[in-house]
Structure formats: C-alpha cells, structure tokens
Amino acid sequence: MKIAVLGTGGGGRAHAARLLELGHDVHVGTRDPEATLARTEPDMMGNPPYQQFLADHPGIRLHTFADAAAAADEIVINGIDGASALGALTAIAEQLNGKVLIDYAVPYLYGAEMEHPWPTPFGTMPKLDPCDTDSLAEQIQRALPDVKVVKSFVTQEQDTVVNPEAIGGGDHTMFLAGNHTEAKKTVTELLNSYGWTDILDLGDLVAARGMEMYAHMHAAIGLTLGLGNHFGVKVVR
Numbered sequence: 001m002k003i004a005v006l007g008t009g010g011g012g013r014a015h016a017a018r019l020l021e022l023g024h025d026v027h028v029g030t031r032d033p034e035a036t037l038a039r040t041e042p043d044m045m046g047n048p049p050y051q052q053f054l055a056d057h058p059g060i061r062l063h064t065f066a067d068a069a070a071a072a073d074e075i076v077i078n079g080i081d082g083a084s085a086l087g088a089l090t091a092i093a094e095q096l097n098g099k100v101l102i103d104y105a106v107p108y109l110y111g112a113e114m115e116h117p118w119p120t121p122f123g124t125m126p127k128l129d130p131c132d133t134d135s136l137a138e139q140i141q142r143a144l145p146d147v148k149v150v151k152s153f154v155t156q157e158q159d160t161v162v163n164p165e166a167i168g169g170g171d172h173t174m175f176l177a178g179n180h181t182e183a184k185k186t187v188t189e190l191l192n193s194y195g196w197t198d199i200l201d202l203g204d205l206v207a208a209r210g211m212e213m214y215a216h217m218h219a220a221i222g223l224t225l226g227l228g229n230h231f232g233v234k235v236v237r
C-alpha cells in the first residue's frame with residue numbers, strides 16, 4: 001500500500017522504517033523537505049539528521065505534509081508534534097479527505113503556567129491541553145469531518161508499536177478508538193501486520209481522552225523504570 005507518515009520525529013521514523021520493511025510504499029511528510037534535508041545536527045531528542053535516516057532506508061520518500069497525504073491511497077499516520085497537529089492537519093484537509101488518519105499525537109503543551117508543576121529530571125512535565133472534557137483526536141475529527149480519525153498507538157513508544165514482540169514476547173495490549181467501523185478494521189489489520197494480537201477497541205473516538213491522558217501514567221512508569229527500559233501494558237480479563 002501507499003502509506004503516508006506525517007512527521008520526521010522518532011515516532012514517524014519508527015513507522016516509516018517498519019512500513020518499508022513490510023513492503024509498503026512509504027511517503028513521509030515534513031513542513032519543508034529542503035530544510036529537513038539540510039539539517040546536519042541531531043534533533044532535540046537526539047535523532048540523527050533526517051538525511052542520514054533516508055540514506056539508511058532507501059525507498060522512503062520525503063515530501064511536504066500535503067504531498068505525502070495526497071500520495072497515500074488509504075492510510076495516513078499523524079506523527080506531528082501534538083501542539084501543532086491540529087493546525088498542520090487542517091491546512092491539508094483536501095489531501096486527507098476520505099482517508100483513514102491514525103493519530104498517535106499527545107497534546108502536550110510545553111512551558112505552560114501551572115499551579116502545581118510536576119518536576120522531572122528532564123524539566124517540568126508538560127500540561128495536557130485539551131484534557132478530560134475533550135481530546136486532540138476529537139478536535140481533529142471535528143475540524144476534518146470527511147476524514148476517518150482513529151486514535152491508536154499513543155499508549156506506547158512507537159518503537160514498541162511497530163515491534164510489539166520486543167516486550168514480553170508481544171503479550172500486551174494495544175488500544176484504538178474511532179467513530180468509523182471500517183477505518184478501525186483497517187487500523188487493526190495494520191496493527192496485526194506489526195505483530196499485535198491483543199487489540200482492544202475502546203469504542204467511539206471520545207475514548208481518545210483516556211488514551212491521551214494515559215500519557216502521564218506512561219511517563220510516571222517510564223520515569224520509575226528509567227530511560228531505555230521499554231514496557232507495555234496488558235489488560236488482564
């Protein structure tokens with residue numbers, strides 16, 4: 001399939017590399033391809049320059065967000081920074097319409113005023129906005145009514161999402177939610193191809209609120225286990 005991955009961060013790279021390995025035609029979106037290719041330093045998360053990633057993964061094609069989305073025949077993965085995603089996706093509505101948009105972004109707001117900040121070794125924990133009474137996924141769905149938004153992948157590091165067997169032999173749970181039954185079937189098939197066997201459909205997209213808020217729990221567990229200790233969650237039932 002022709003699949004678009006919007007985002008050049010660590011998560012976007014994990015999906016692009018795995019989709020390529022699975023034989024898909026991978027189209028990655030960035031704001032400005034020339035600027036992205038001109039970078040020579042690692043990004044703020046320590047990921048090597050994107051040109052190096054492309055050299056290591058021949059076949060992946062880099063475009064603008066709009067051109068990458070246009071190239072997809074059905075599936076577009078949203079790996080755009082949470083605070084920027086709504087604006088960036090709304091701007092390419094025409095290229096997204098009719099497609100399945102898998103959203104794994106967390107609506108983190110960095111540097112926000114907080115009455116009771118959560119200090120971490122990496123600075124203050126960002127605030128979730130929206131939170132509780134809305135979610136980023138629902139905002140995207142309201143802004144793009146002709147796009148089939150499915151929230152998924154978000155409760156894991158993306159390296160684990162694309163390779164669930166790396167944790168506990170793959171015996172852990174992946175979640176999804178969305179208002180479009182057929183779109184959720186498409187996402188389930190993609191997850192199966194990544195190796196997921198325990199996939200829990202949480203129902204309508206409103207459940208994205210729970211998945212996005214889980215980011216704080218994921219962070220708390222990650223801070224406790226320490227950097228580099230990847231983990232999964234299993235719903236025992």
Ligand SMILES: NC(=O)c1ccc[n+]([C@@H]2O[C@H](COP(=O)([O-])OP(=O)(O)OC[C@H]3O[C@@H](n4cnc5c(N)ncnc54)[C@H](OP(=O)(O)O)[C@@H]3O)[C@@H](O)[C@H]2O)c1
Nearest residue numbers: 007008009011012030031079080081082084105106157158
């Ligand atoms: N990485 C993970 O394992 C993981 C796990 C769960 C959830 N998430 C969430 O998923 C989202 C993506 O994470 P990520 O680590 O893959 O990448 P990221 O570093 O958070 O975001 C990278 C992407 O955001 C784009 N971007 C940044 N500022 C922008 C702006 N002002 N306008 C438009 N685009 C902008 C960048 O565009 P350029 O390409 O032009 O630089 C880049 O493609 C985040 O919300 C993150 O919290 C990540």
